[in-house]
Structure formats: C-alpha cells, structure tokens
Amino acid sequence: MADKRTFIGIPLPGEIKEQLRVVQEVLGSVSDGVKWVDPDLMHITLKFLGETPERMLEAMREEFLRTVSGVEAFQLQIKQLGQFPKEGEPRVLWAGVQRIPGRLYKLSDELNTAYIAMGFDDSGKRFSPHITLARIKHKLPEDFLRQYYELVLKESVFDVDRIIWYESCNNHGTLSYVPLAEHSLNQI
Secondary structure, three states, X not given: OOOEEEEEEEEOOHHHHHHHHHHHXXXXXXXXXXXXXXXXXXXXXXXXXXXXXXXXXXXXXXXHHHHHOOOEOEEEEXXXXXXXXXXXXXXXXXXXXXXXXXHHHHHHHHHHHXXXXXXXXXXXXXXXXXXXXXXXXXXXXOOHHHHHHHOOOOOEEEEEOEEEEEEEEEEOOEEEEEEEEEEEOEOO
C-alpha cells in the first residue's frame, strides 16, 4: 500500500466556517492569484506529519490516542486576519486564533515529541494556531491587501470538543480530509 499524507487537527464548527467563507466571498472579485481554502476543509493544525508509511499507521494511531487522552475540552476565539510571512509579500492568508489555553501548546509539544521519536521530522516551526484561508500563487492585485485588512471578523468564541488525525487525499485535483482516528475531549 502507498504512504498516506497525514496531520492532526482541530475541526471547526459550521458557524466559524461560514463566517470565514463570507470573507472569501467579499474578496473574491479582487483575488486574482489567490487560491482559497474550501471552507469545509478549514481546521487548526496541531501537528503536520506529511508522508506517513502504511506500516506505521497502527502505531501512530495508538500514539495519537495516548497523547490526546485526558485532554479537556476548551474554547478558542477567532479575531483578526493576518498573513505569513508577517512582512513583505504574503504566501498564506489566515484568521487568527485567541484565548489559547496553555494546555493546547503543551499538547502540540507532546505530539511533536511523540512523533519525532517515531522518526518524523520536526519542522522547527513553533506552533502558531491559525486557520488558513488562502495560499498566494502569484503577485496580488495592488489593492487586495488593503481590502483584506479592512475586513473585521466577528470575535466568535467556539468550543473545541474533539481532535482528529486526518489523511489528506487528493483525488483528481479534489482535496478531502478523511479521519483516521478521532478523540472526543473530556468535558469540563
């Protein structure tokens, strides 16, 4: 069997996806060069694993469930729009996440440590919770960033009650995320 491309993420509720879809819609007419993320695929990545050998899937599933067990449900808030890199020409547009509990950073570190021990690469990037809205394919229209940053997000708080280990599938140019394992968080 072939390797799978995998990551661990936090799914978003429908009302958050809808709010972010509206941002995309408002900017759609001035977004030449922007590849918008399908709102149904929006999430917060905790750990990107990349190419995952088929022979390791069961051990990785067990490690995922072990690492996320005992994690309590929490809330996050979306607030502002931003870009990576922060200065200069952007490559990624995102919605920022706030009200981040320390245990989320701890969980990200634990996942990173566990999967490094299994032979996965550490990108060296510090966990920066965000929701990717778009990737920039080539130079943006002159007025785009001004219009992007003039948009104001409703400061929406949402519950995080599960974490999912996903496979990223590309079927003839159509991207989808298939859950490989899901863990419901302990309610407070």
